[in-house]
Amino acid sequence: MxxxxxxxxxxxxxxxxxxxxxxxxxxxxxxxxxxxxxxxxxxxxxxxxxxxxxxxxxxxxRPLPPAGSSEVMNCLSCDSREGVDRLTETAKTAGGAADVNPAQDHGFMYGRSFTDPDDHVWEVVWMDPAAVPPAA
Known part of the structure; x- marks a missing residue:
């Protein structure tokens, strides 16, 4: 299962x-x-x-964290850098906030973030598959 x-x-x-x-x-x-x-x-x-x-x-x-704080940061992967941008901008258009954390561009890995309307933080990342070492 x-x-x-x-x-x-x-x-x-x-x-x-x-x-x-x-x-x-x-x-x-x-x-x-x-x-x-x-x-x-x-x-x-x-x-x-x-x-x-x-x-x-x-x-x-247990109490909820106060507004503006972060208890967790969820992360979703995308198939491309463009997918990261598209999801982040869609979240902004849908009522969230884009780029609540600084964007990260390491060449092989690219990420942005957004919050939903209740201020839950989501990271969105793409990593170049060629940069991932093969399994041992």
Whole structure:
């Protein structure tokens, strides 16, 4: 069985968050979506769970980080530098903020970042496949 990663994100406006994640390429999975949470699937093994703040508090007593701070930084890969730019700009157009961290260009690796409407940070990277050493 393929392992699946579920990234759980607290959100202040579920409909706005569903629209944002749909705009950047995720697909809503209605079987796991209701008025308190939405499963947004990027691939067979990556699902982002958008969870309303009242529902979030049923999972943990830990406080949310204050606005403008970062608890985690999620990262998605793209097939090209242009893909990195396209996804970052699409996120900006869809209601996020682009380049919340400085862009990185190391020649063999290129990355930018964005936040979603709830200020969750996403890195977007491309790495030249020729720069990856072969498996031993």
């Amino acid at each position: 393929t392992q699946i990663i579920f990234i759980n994100l607290p959100v202040s406006d579920l409909k706005r968050s569903i629209a944002f994640y749909t705009a950047i390429g995720f697909r809503n999975e209605p079987k796991f979506t209701d008025e308190t949470a939405a499963a947004m699937q990027l691939s067979e093994s990556i699902v982002v769970m958008l969870i309303t703040l009242p529902r979030w508090t049923t999972f943990t007593d």
